[in-house]
Amino acid sequence: MSLFASGQQTVGPYLHIGLDWLTTRDIAGRGVKGERVKVAGRLIDGDGVGVGDGLVEIWQANAAGKYAHPDDTQNKALERGWRGFGRIPTDAKGGFEFSTIKPGRVAGPDGKLQAPHLVVAVFMRGLLKHLATRVYFPDEPANGEDPILKLVPAARRATLVARRAGKNALEWNIILQGKNETVFFDF
Amino acid sequence: MPNRPSSRTPSKPRPARLVGYRRYHPGTQPEYNFPPYASTQKRCPTQPLVLPPQTISEITGPIFGTDDVKPTDHDLTRQHKGAPIGERIVVTGRVLDENGRPVPHTLVEIWQANAAGRYPHKTDQHNAPLDPNFSGAGRTVTDGEGRYRFITIRPGEYPWRNHYNAWRPAHIHFSLFGQAFLTRMVTQMYFPGDALLPYDPMFNCIANEGARQRLVAAFDWESTIPEQALGYRFDIVLRGREETPMEKMP
Numbered sequence: 001m002s003l004f005a006s007g008q009q010t011v012g013p014y015l016h017i018g019l020d021w022l023t024t025r026d027i028a029g030r031g032v033k034g035e036r037v038k039v040a041g042r043l044i045d046g047d048g049v050g051v052g053d054g055l056v057e058i059w060q061a062n063a064a065g066k067y068a069h070p071d072d073t074q075n076k077a078l079e080r081g082w083r084g085f086g087r088i089p090t091d092a093k094g095g096f097e098f099s100t101i102k103p104g105r106v107a108g109p110d111g112k113l114q115a116p117h118l119v120v121a122v123f124m125r126g127l128l129k130h131l132a133t134r135v136y137f138p139d140e141p142a143n144g145e146d147p148i149l150k151l152v153p154a155a156r157r158a159t160l161v162a163r164r165a166g167k168n169a170l171e172w173n174i175i176l177q178g179k180n181e182t183v184f185f186d187f
Numbered sequence: 188m189p190n191r192p193s194s195r196t197p198s199k200p201r202p203a204r205l206v207g208y209r210r211y212h213p214g215t216q217p218e219y220n221f222p223p224y225a226s227t228q229k230r231c232p233t234q235p236l237v238l239p240p241q242t243i244s245e246i247t248g249p250i251f252g253t254d255d256v257k258p259t260d261h262d263l264t265r266q267h268k269g270a271p272i273g274e275r276i277v278v279t280g281r282v283l284d285e286n287g288r289p290v291p292h293t294l295v296e297i298w299q300a301n302a303a304g305r306y307p308h309k310t311d312q313h314n315a316p317l318d319p320n321f322s323g324a325g326r327t328v329t330d331g332e333g334r335y336r337f338i339t340i341r342p343g344e345y346p347w348r349n350h351y352n353a354w355r356p357a358h359i360h361f362s363l364f365g366q367a368f369l370t371r372m373v374t375q376m377y378f379p380g381d382a383l384l385p386y387d388p389m390f391n392c393i394a395n396e397g398a399r400q401r402l403v404a405a406f407d408w409e410s411t412i413p414e415q416a417l418g419y420r421f422d423i424v425l426r427g428r429e430e431t432p433m434e435k436m437p
Binding site: 001002003004005006007008009010011012013014015016017018019021022045046047051053057059061067068069070071072083084085106107108109114117119121123124125126127128129130131132134147148151152156176177178181183184185186187 | 205206208211212215216217218219221224226227228229230231232233234236237238239240241242243244245246247248249250255283284285286287296297298300306307308310311322323324326360362366367368369371372373374375389392393395397398399401402423424425426427
């Protein structure tokens with residue numbers, strides 16, 4: 001049986017009415033192992049203005065490199081209560097901030113490991129379908145051999161790697177257009 | 188009992204293989220750059236998208252269950268002291284994938300304007316009354332067959348400033364996760380026979396007729412509650428999986 005998929009539609013300007021109840025800025029609760037990091041950044045449009053009606057969703061593995069999902073059949077432990085999901089509405093100036101742990105490495109194509117990364121979906125008015133991107137970690141030797149980063153033109157890779165902004169603090173911006181436009185994926 | 192083996196054969200362990208998701212059928216999804224919807228112009232990517240192979244990071248995704256929602260969250264008419272103004276409706280349907288398989292136990296979130304076409308939101312300046320008895324947000328989790336049900340009121344049409352004399356057709360926003368990051372979908376449900384549909388850039392951003400018409404609910408006599416509420420049926424189809432596994436898990 002083949003069905004046409006539903007067409008995606010924008011979240012529009014009033015997304016917060018329906019989506020804010022699940023806001024999750026603290027992805028790793030107490031008792032979750034791993035290196036703690038705070039990630040802060042801004043979502044910026046083609047005029048260089050912060051997007052005040054946006055929403056960022058995060059999906060990630062735990063520090064052992066396991067996803068809380070039945071298709072991840074690796075024999076690795078998941079902490080009780082670990083989900084690995086974040087939902088962060090942007091503030092009036094387009095800012096967003098969340099805290100989590102640095103994920104472990106997970107499998108990539110051809111049995112090679114991927115560098116630690118967060119999977120990101122971006123929603124806002126003006127996007128008829130959400131954008132997909134990733135956050136990689138600074139000073140991470142595995143970035144050099146990451147099979148997904150390697151597919152990104154070298155000059156644009158830096159848009160996917162967060163910058164260190166203090167102890168346990170990272171900065172990562174989402175630039176929708178123009179110079180330093182963030183790399184977006186179509187999986 | 189006759190004809191029943193004394194002990195069951197233990198089920199085989201799930202094969203440790205990743206099954207990816209098929210690309211959407213051409214034309215079923217909008218483009219990022221769609222000039223008739225003015226807000227796309229400063230927000231759509233201008234550089235080409237990168238097309239990587241799917242990995243376990245995208246084939247998995249957050250799982251929500253009935254513990255994440257309250258049993259009354261599906262009824263938008265009972266969130267306040269009084270009843271909201273407007274025509275009560277029941278919206279039911281199934282969440283399926285492109286292969287026609289139901290998507291069970293998946294979170295469905297909705298939001299919508301009130302009967303006058305106004306959202307209780309600081310940026311909505313439309314000169315139409317707010318309804319103190321209507322917040323316009325609900326959620327539920329599909330059952331084992333992918334079915335869901337909401338009770339709400341029919342939302343009003345409202346003007347927007349996309350172009351001269353622009354009005355949005357009546358619609359309800361739907362947000363779904365499915366089983367993977369790749370199946371994440373936000374869409375809108377429209378009402379049958381809405382005269383504004385031919386004028387709406389949002390509705391018409393979907394080139395494929397089948398995918399576009401899927402966004403229009405059908406009147407449903409069978410889910411109509413006599414003396415209470417008209418029923419509308421709205422099935423949602425998420426991205427479907429490939430037939431064959433991609434590769435082994437390590």
